[in-house]
Amino acid sequence: xxxxxxxxxxxxxxxxxxxxxxCSSQSGHNTVSWYQQxxxxxxxxxxxxxxxxxxGRGNFPPRFSGLQFPNYSSELNVNALELDDSxxxxxxxxxxxxxxEAFFGQGTRLTVV
Amino acid sequence: RKEVEQDPGPFNVPEGATVxxxxxxxxxxxxxxxxxxxxxxxEPKLLMSVYSSGNEDGRFTAQLNRASQYISLLIRDSKLSxxxxxxxxxxRMDSWGKxxxxxxxxxxxxx
Numbered sequence: 001x002x003x004x005x006x007x008x009x010x011x012x013x014x015x016x017x018x019x020x021x022x023c024s025s026q027s028g029h030n031t032v033s034w035y036q037q038x039x040x041x042x043x044x045x046x047x048x049x050x051x052x053x054x055x056g057r058g059n060f061p062p063r064f065s066g067l068q069f070p071n072y073s074s075e076l077n078v079n080a081l082e083l084d085d086s087x088x089x090x091x092x093x094x095x096x097x098x099x100x101e102a103f104f105g106q107g108t109r110l111t112v113v
Numbered sequence: 114r115k116e117v118e119q120d121p122g123p124f125n126v127p128e129g130a131t132v133x134x135x136x137x138x139x140x141x142x143x144x145x146x147x148x149x150x151x152x153x154x155x156e157p158k159l160l161m162s163v164y165s166s167g168n169e170d171g172r173f174t175a176q177l178n179r180a181s182q183y184i185s186l187l188i189r190d191s192k193l194s195x196x197x198x199x200x201x202x203x204x205r206m207d208s209w210g211k212x213x214x215x216x217x218x219x220x221x222x223x224x
Contacts, residue, residue: 031210033210035212041216042200042214042215042216043157043200048210048211088154090156090157102159102212103159106155106156107155
């Protein structure tokens with residue numbers, strides 16, 4: 001096991017609602033990256049947090065936001081949910097922002113209805 | 114054009130056979146390369162990094178061709194447990210830490 005844990009594992013939300021997903025990074029890791037994986041696609045980079053600061057963002061709208069806490073755990077918040085937000089959300093933990101070796105949590109499967 | 118492209122497969126491989134597949138990347142600033150394995154409805158797991166000189170890890174061999182901008186993965190003596198989706202991943206020097214994933218190549222090893 002990677003030591004990266006995500007919660008919840010599954011979630012069903014209604015269009016327009018807001019959701020918060022959580023990630024606990026592997027012990028000793030100070031960087032967390034979030035990815036969205038739609039069915040049949042590879043993971044797409046959402047953003048990265050390094051030492052509590054956002055350190056890079058992919059092509060996602062501002063309604064996708066995040067936080068990193070002093071213990072390096074992280075949250076992903078999505079406002080005004082859309083049907084297309086249904087996906088597996090993956091958190092990756094690494095030591096340093098270079099992400100030379102990233103370890104993924106088991107993911108949160110979000111379904112928007 | 115996608116930054117990382119893979120043949121989606123599936124590659125149907127008899128147990129014990131060899132299978133190989135490629136991945137192409139479009140950005141020459143790509144600096145680090147990896148193969149990840151993803152089982153159905155699970156998280157990706159690092160299979161191996163890909164080095165310029167090529168590298169081997171047991172039955173798995175990875176090659177990098179910077180001139181043609183592709184990497185390859187070869188699996189020898191395929192096992193049933195090798196059935197999975199193999200994700201090609203690149204890390205660009207100009208956006209360090211933002212891993213670019215291909216959509217994956219599905220491999221199905223049959224008895």
